[in-house]
Amino acid sequence: MKTIYVDTSVFGGKFDSEFELWTELFFNEVFDSDMKLLYSDVAEEELRDSPQKVKDFVDSIPIKNIQRVELDEEAILLAEKYLKERVVGKSNRTDCYHIAIATILKADILVSWNFKHIVNIQRIHGYNAVNLMSGYQIIEIRNPREIFNYEDHD
Numbered sequence: 594m595k596t597i598y599v600d601t602s603v604f605g606g607k608f609d610s611e612f613e614l615w616t617e618l619f620f621n622e623v624f625d626s627d628m629k630l631l632y633s634d635v636a637e638e639e640l641r642d643s644p645q646k647v648k649d650f651v652d653s654i655p656i657k658n659i660q661r662v663e664l665d666e667e668a669i670l671l672a673e674k675y676l677k678e679r680v681v682g683k684s685n686r687t688d689c690y691h692i693a694i695a696t697i698l699k700a701d702i703l704v705s706w707n708f709k710h711i712v713n714i715q716r717i718h719g720y721n722a723v724n725l726m727s728g729y730q731i732i733e734i735r736n737p738r739e740i741f742n743y744e745d746h747d
Contacts, residue, residue, distance in 0.1 A: 598631040598695035601639040602706035619737035635690045668693040680719030702733040
């Protein structure tokens with residue numbers, strides 16, 4: 594695994610009591626490696642109104658571990674296909690942008706704490722069915738707890 598697309602929920606998870614332990618362990622593993630986190634302009638926009646501590650955390654990520662990527666026309670068109678196929682409803686367009694960007698960039702995995710619209714087996718099957726019908730590879734989608742072997746952390 595070399596590239597991990599991180600959606601907005603993972604950054605906020607660092608400061609959420611339900612997710613903070615696993616989010617902290619996730620980021621520690623990434624920072625101790627040569628992996629790149631793909632951070633999109635979509636996530637950046639979503640974080641615009643987030644608490645300052647979340648923005649400060651994103652700004653503190655070592656440059657060796659982060660790569661800013663952008664939503665482009667190809668990703669917008671793929672996201673629209675997810676919506677057309679009703680993988681999620683139209684109010685979840687931003688979630689589709691995350692999936693589409695990660696798919697087009699061939700990220701090794703997309704990480705999210707969004708269990709309703711992203712890390713959900715029916716949704717994952719839907720996104721990947723659209724990807725395959727559209728000539729793209731499938732995208733691996735998991736939550737931060739599932740990514741690494743966090744020994745001694747149950």
